[in-house]
Amino acid sequence: MTEPVPAKGRYPVGAIALLAIAAALMWGASRMTWVTVSSSDGLAEPRTDALNGGVWFGALTPLALVLLASIAAVLATRGWPRRVIGVLIALVAAVTAVPGFALLIGKGATPERAGALAELPGRATVTEVVTAPFPAALTLIAALAAFAAGVLLARMPEQTARLSGKYDNPVFRKAAATEQVTKQRAGTGQEPVSGKLSERVLWDAIDAGTDPTEDGGSAEQSETQPRR
Structure with missing residues (x-):
């Protein structure tokens, strides 16, 4: 029988940290x-x-x-x-990278755009535009981190996610625990199986009405004994 996915494996910690x-x-960078x-x-x-970044690239803060x-x-x-979310995150990362990349290669900071964003009066003339590469580079790093997170999520094994969701459901857990106790009991003969299964499985089996501390013989005897 397939064992439950460990709790720490249910969440893509790496992708969440990158996000x-x-x-x-x-x-x-927006500040x-x-x-x-x-x-x-x-x-x-x-x-x-x-x-600042919030003015030059107005979508930066909303994207964050x-x-x-x-x-x-x-x-x-x-x-x-979750895989669809990964694809959307990768698209957000691509959008985020564009302004920073354009600024770094010297094609984004035009005098006309700078004057419009600075809200200069019509008679004013832009005499100089100086760009700062560091915040643009930070944005590119952020875009790469977000893209990596999106790829991790998009490529996450679907079977693992499905199993983790299954074992989050108490009904499935109890049924699985009963099956494990039954199989373990069949393999050990007359011995109790309480020492051979995890504590969580034992408690789930008890909740389902199966006592793992009973041996196979007593369990069969209790089932075959006529009720009064």
Whole structure:
């Protein structure tokens, strides 16, 4: 008979840890300065605006929250729903990587976009745009961590998840425990089987009405003895 999946094997700890790390890195990157915009309108003093990740990439914070919410979804699902969540997480990771990658290769920070996000007046002219590679790199690392988590979830063995869900159900546990006690008793003859099975199996068998401390002979005798 297939043994129950251990409790610690029911949850993809590695994927959950990667999701938590990715969400934390994305949140941190959203608070850092990505682009510094210097401008002048010919009237007032030159102006400098620092655009953080939440401004430069407006979806960064919401995507970090999505990854946090996905941890709860992973814990609450089994089988193919969890694998679908893994695919969605991989897609979120791909979206997250785009702005950071564009900034690192020098194709994302245009003066027009920087001026619009800094909300400069129409007469102002952008004189300089300085990018910060570190927060963009953090976002890429977060995207890689989230993508790895998505792959782990998408490739999680469906049989393992199904078995873990089965043994979470008390009805299945009690039936499985009764079957184990019966088979163990048949193999040991007249000896009690209480010392040969796990404590959880013994308690589940007792809850199901099967006493594992009885030997096979007494059990058969109690079954064949006529009731008064």
